[in-house]
Amino acid sequence: MVKITDFDDAYQNGAYIPDADGFITRWTEAAANFRASYPPVTHHYGAGPRQYFDLFMPDGAPNGLSIFIHGGYWRRFSPREFSHLARALRDAGQAVALPSYTLAPEARIAQITDEMMRAVSHVAGLVDGPIRITGHSAGGHLATRIMCEGVLPDAVASRVVQVMSISGVHDLRPLLRTEINQDLRLSFEEAVRESPALLVPRNTVRFVAAVGGDERPEFIRQNDLLANIWHGEGVEIKAMRLAGLHHFDVIEELERTEGQLFQQLLGN
Numbered sequence: 467m468v469k470i471t472d473f474d475d476a477y478q479n480g481a482y483i484p485d486a487d488g489f490i491t492r493w494t495e496a497a498a499n500f501r502a503s504y505p506p507v508t509h510h511y512g513a514g515p516r517q518y519f520d521l522f523m524p525d526g527a528p529n530g531l532s533i534f535i536h537g538g539y540w541r542r543f544s545p546r547e548f549s550h551l552a553r554a555l556r557d558a559g560q561a562v563a564l565p566s567y568t569l570a571p572e573a574r575i576a577q578i579t580d581e582m583m584r585a586v587s588h589v590a591g592l593v594d595g596p597i598r599i600t601g602h603s604a605g606g607h608l609a610t611r612i613m614c615e616g617v618l619p620d621a622v623a624s625r626v627v628q629v630m631s632i633s634g635v636h637d638l639r640p641l642l643r644t645e646i647n648q649d650l651r652l653s654f655e656e657a658v659r660e661s662p663a664l665l666v667p668r669n670t671v672r673f674v675a676a677v678g679g680d681e682r683p684e685f686i687r688q689n690d691l692l693a694n695i696w697h698g699e700g701v702e703i704k705a706m707r708l709a710g711l712h713h714f715d716v717i718e719e720l721e722r723t724e725g726q727l728f729q730q731l732l733g734n
Contacts, residue, residue, distance in 0.1 A: 468683075473643040476684040477635075479603075479713040489714040490547070497549035504556065506549070511565075511588040512581065519565035519585050520545055521592065522552045528561035530595040532731065533586060534720070537603025537633075540578055541570045541649050548602075551720045554728055560598075563589040567608075571649040575638070575660045582608045583617050590622045598628040598731050602717050606634025610662040610692065613671055623668055630674040630731050633685050633713050636663040636692040640684070663692050666699065673703040674730045678711035685713065706730070 470476050480486035506520035532555045536548050545564030552562035565585035567578045590597060601609035610631045612618055618626070638657040641647050658664055667673070673696065677689035686707065693705035708716055708726055719725035 470640070470684070473640055474645050476682060477641070477644055477646065479682060479685075482682060483712050483714050486714065493547045493550070497547055500550040500553055501546070504553075506564075509588065509592070511585045514568055514581075516544070516566045516568045517581060517585075519563045519589055520549065521589060522549075522556050522562045522564075524556050524559045524561065526559065528593055528595060529559040530561070530598065531563065531589065531593040532560045532598045533563045533565065533589065533600070535565060535567075535582060535599070535601030535605030535608045537601065537605045538569075539646055539650075540573075540575055540604045541646070548717075551717060554721055554723050554725070555732075558723065558732060560732075561593040563593075565589070571651060574651055574656065576656060579608065579611050579617065579660060582612050586612060587619055587622050590625065595625075596627045597622070597625045598630075599626060600630040600632060600720070600727075600731055601634070602632040603634065603713070606631035607636060607638075607662065610634060610636060610667070610673070610675075611660060611665075613673075614662055614665040614667055624670070626668075626671050628672050628674070628731060628733070630676060630727065631689075631692065632676050632727060633678065633681060633689070633716060634662075634675070634692070635685075635688050636675075637661045637688060663688075663695050667696050667701050669699065669701050671701075673701060674706060675703060676706040676708060676716070676727060676730065678713060678716035679707045679709040680712045681716070682713070704730075 567581045675693045719727035
């Protein structure tokens with residue numbers, strides 16, 4: 467394994483993806499078109515302007531609840547660039563919630579973790595049935611973070627059957643050496659407290675740690691790290707590398723019923 471000498475480069479994604487900005491434009495357009503066809507109901511889980519979630523309901527009674535947490539290094543985007551990722555899940559009978567959260571630097575990661583706990587708890591009170599949680603990049607971190615012991619209320623956590631991190635960062639300590647931390651304001655102590663790989667997961671949940679096979683080496687390492695450590699905690703966890711996919715197009719595997727990530731999230 468090659469020593470990391472440039473941590474900013476190690477965590478840089480867009481510079482290594484052809485037409486990276488084009489992906490963001492297409493996400494935004496696809497999300498707006500989906501919302502126009504299937505308007506969500508917006509619920510607020512707190513008083514802050516970003517403390518809300520969009521809830522897409524299926525045509526009939528839902529057979530469960532899926533939650534997708536967006537990425538953007540905790541500093542960028544909203545769920546409304548990703549609404550279209552609810553389409554296939556909604557068509558499969560799932561109620562689908564996409565929560566928003568206060569972005570850094572206004573919020574620190576510990577606050578964002580707390581907001582996601584409150585968002586998941588709130589939507590769990592609106593939809594019955596099993597809960598599946600997934601997230602991409604920073605959202606992958608948050609999906610696994612809230613499933614560590616002592617975060618979600620037991621009554622909510624007991625309903626969670628599947629958690630899938632997509633391209634997540636699970637040990638935050640390397641971010642202390644990046645320019646990103648000017649916004650995140652992580653101390654060493656907070657980096658440790660908010661790193662899922664360094665914490666105890668709930669062992670009643672099935673986990674998937676997925677990453678694109680063409681992602682930056684550090685994201686592949688972070689993915690394998692979580693699976694390796696949590697497997698040693700006695701957790702049912704599966705590590706996946708999706709061949710030929712990078713940090714942006716990997717989430718397209720949620721858009722189709724035959725997509726690998728869709729199949730993993732809804733797998734029984």
